[in-house]
Amino acid sequence: MTEVVDRPTGKGPAAGISAARQRPAVQPAVDVAALGEQLLGKWAASRRQARTLAGKPELHKIEGLTHTDHRARAFGQLKYLVENNGVHRAFPVELGGADDHGGNVAGFEELVTADPSLQIKAGVQWGLFGSAVMHLGTAEHHAKWLPGIMSLEIPGCFAMTETGHGSDVASIATTATFDPDTQEFVIHTPFRAAWKDYIGNAAIDGLSAVVFAQLVTKDVNHGVHAFYVELRDPETKQFLPGIGGEDDGVKGGLNGIDNGRLHFDNVRIPRTNLLNRYGDVGADGSYTSPIASPGRRFFTMLGTLVQGRVSLDGAAVAASKIALTAAIRYAAERRQFNASSHTDEEVLLDYQRHQRRLLTRLATTYAAGFAHEQLLQKYDEVFSGAHDTDADRQDLETLAAALKPLSTWHALDTLQECREACGGAGFLIENRFASLRADLDVYVTFEGDNTVLLQLVAKRLLADYAKEFRNVDFGVMARYVVGQATGAAIHRTGLRQVAQFVADTGLAQKAAIALRDEAGQRALLTDRVQTMVADVGSALKGANRLPVEKGAALFNQHQNELIDAAQAHAELLQWEAFTEALADITDPGTKTVLTWLRDLFGLSLIEKNLAWYLMNGRLSMQRARTVGDYINRLLVKIRPHALDLVEAFGYGEDHVRAEIATGAEKARQDEARAYFRAQRASGNAPVEEKVLIARTASAARAGGN
Structure with missing residues (x-):
């Protein structure tokens, strides 16, 4: 583009202040359309699709709702996203996804413009819960659980954080101890600080969870691993035996998400519920992993998320x-x-x-x-x-x-x-x-x-x-x-x-x-x-x-x-x-x-x-x-x-x-300026006191001369 005269700024002819008057008469022009394309980036199509969805009134935050009503609305909006193909880009093609990881995140982050609660609740369901099953599990897990996760038939939780350990995931206290006699893991929170806390979907909606716990087998702790655990009865929505929890209640924001606490009292799950891509336990209790270093294994598992x-x-x-x-x-x-x-x-x-x-x-x-x-x-x-x-x-x-x-x-x-x-x-x-x-x-x-x-x-x-x-x-x-x-x-x-x-x-x-x-x-x-x-x-x-x-x-x-x-x-x-x-x-x-x-x-x-x-x-x-x-x-x-x-x-x-x-402010300003302009032009405008004083002083000086 060649240089053009600066675009109008909406100012009056005498409104410029010192900084504004320093502007050169000719300015380079911004090609807004081309710059907009560049800002959309590599996944422009995904962003446009997501912005179209985010622009729908059905997804917009309604201010003033109680947290109970906001939660119900946000859960309904997740169904709207499913129905409008807004959340499945990252999942495998064979399950109805697109294997498009970059496009998935690009689209997901645009949901913040509709309602941040919706964005984060969708993130819990598909970006954390679903991704944990996809990235930490194997083909058997994918076939068993991902279709229900994708369709929202299985609303879920990502149960990592504990009351006593937030960012220090390696030190969480929840355990998953293998029992070779029953071929089960026993999930247990040994004390109050080990409760899973601030967990999205835990208070109301979550039927299952990916629970992070210390894997113990043959009296050896192999560090933090992820386990698929059913939380509630799908019909009654009541916690299953051995599982309990609390509602975190009203928060400083994001009140469309039902954050809550979870605890486990020797809850038994099948051995195959271990998401075992990076670490597995055999029927005899032996532990194997493709990553020899426990530290590197831990960071690899967390890195997938x-x-x-x-x-x-x-x-x-x-x-x-x-x-x-x-x-x-x-x-x-x-x-x-x-x-x-x-x-x-x-x-x-x-x-x-x-x-x-x-x-x-x-x-x-x-x-x-x-x-x-x-x-x-x-x-x-x-x-x-x-x-x-x-x-x-x-x-x-x-x-x-x-x-x-x-x-x-x-x-x-x-x-x-x-x-x-x-x-x-x-x-x-x-x-x-x-x-x-x-x-x-x-x-x-x-x-x-x-x-x-x-x-x-x-x-x-x-x-x-x-x-x-x-x-x-x-x-x-x-x-x-x-x-x-x-x-x-x-x-x-x-x-x-x-x-x-x-x-x-x-x-x-x-x-x-x-x-x-x-x-x-x-x-x-x-x-x-x-x-x-x-x-x-x-x-x-x-x-x-x-x-x-x-x-x-x-x-x-x-x-x-x-x-x-x-x-x-x-x-x-x-x-x-x-x-x-x-x-x-x-x-x-x-x-x-x-x-x-x-x-x-x-x-x-x-x-x-x-x-x-x-x-x-x-x-x-x-x-x-x-x-x-x-x-x-x-x-x-x-x-x-x-x-x-x-x-x-x-x-x-x-x-x-x-x-x-x-543009409502411009309309108000234009109305005000037109009013005073017309008043001045009519000659009927009242004289301001300071102007009158100045005139009087000027006349006095003139008379003294």
Whole structure:
């Protein structure tokens, strides 16, 4: 596209404030349709199908329902999804699925726009319960249970978390002890803290569950395995003998899901109910597994269920897009204060602070979206078998653990900021910010607590660092990274290992000269990750040779730095994903605007961590002062394209469903401006007191002369 005159912004002729007046007369234009196609990604067809479903009123959340009514509605909506072929993409072709793992997650995450409770309840049924049977079971299990799971004839639960052990799955206390005399496993919760807790579908709807328990046979504990356990009588919906439970009750959000607790008192199940793809018990009680290492076996079994984290990452990005679409549309219409005109008030989005609030989060949302598309492709490659080595699975697990915390925290931050940016209107439930934020609150702690996930990423970074530099003294390496004396840039795609060094031309401050340049941003962002990991690696050198308690204490002393390093690494992944996406844009105008948006994201990260760059000598004080100025200039450039950038998300009125995003505010503002314009033109407008005082003073001065 060639450059064109900027599109109308809805402002009056005299409404521009200083930032707005700095706009050039000619602006590059965004090709909204082409950008929208790019944002839909590889599984565009699945996303469109899911968005069509999510736009149906039958699936929309009805605000104000009691939790009992909301639960009943959500369960009915699951049936609607089945009837409309909305949930079976990942299941085997021979059972009516499509073996399309990437398309399945892409479609599933779009359901958050209809009702997050529906999305998560569907995730429990097919993404957790059904996937556990599919990925941890064998052909016999598939034939026996998957048809009923797919059709919703068997509503189920994913019973992993315990009251006493949340993210620490390896330490759960529920046991499954094999009895060779009866060829049965005995499922037992030995104390209250071992009850399965926060389990979706457990309070009312679940007829069966995949229960995770410590497998014990011949007096040997072989670690956590998964078992298929029937919970309730299909006719009476009452718990079967030996099984009990409680309703978790009303929650802070997601009240369409019947979360509950389950406990087992020596419940017996057939030996064949062990989902035995990765570990089996013979009739004589002997244990066998294709994976010799108990630790690797555990992580392999849990890794097959990584799609929960992948889908939450995508759903959080979708929720952020919905919030920003509503808030930016409103900000482009709502007027407040007449800062630069005696007659017209300013459009909110022309205020620099408002741009800071919304456009920086818009940039982060784009970065998170591009990173999610890479994660989704990695997920599909692993589960389709295209790239399914042990290393690929480890990379997928670490990538999901890195991105899910950032996107879910960002969604909560964005929803809150959008709520505040829309004032009192943002607090009304009809505009969805408060409702979405309540529902997404738990996303930061389920499918892996965000802080725990980042610690997993940090450990991987340390392991990669140690592997790469096994024979190099950590202290020397840390000083090398800090000094930036020499070295070649190593920028790997996918999961970036810590063994990367940023090319520099001499002093560290010289990198800041290219602050707005792609290479300069990459240098600063990458260098921070490397230095942080090297510093912690130096501090932890030899920890594995210490007594257990001393090694743990040393690690705990540096836990905060480790998690900060993991977050910096995840932010770098998002920046790299955004940068790689720019290469796929062919329209010049779109590429220019998206490059500005990428720069805004990168510079915002640098500004957020400016203290680190100053303390570590990466930026001079003088150069650091320019970061904010660069950001402000970018905001002025991006402002005229804000509406196009949210329009490219592709969400219609039936997805956004916020009254303030319908154009009603523009109609009110136009009516008000027309009223005062007509009043002034009639000559009958009352004179404002301050104007009268000014006239009187002016007349007095004239008379004195």
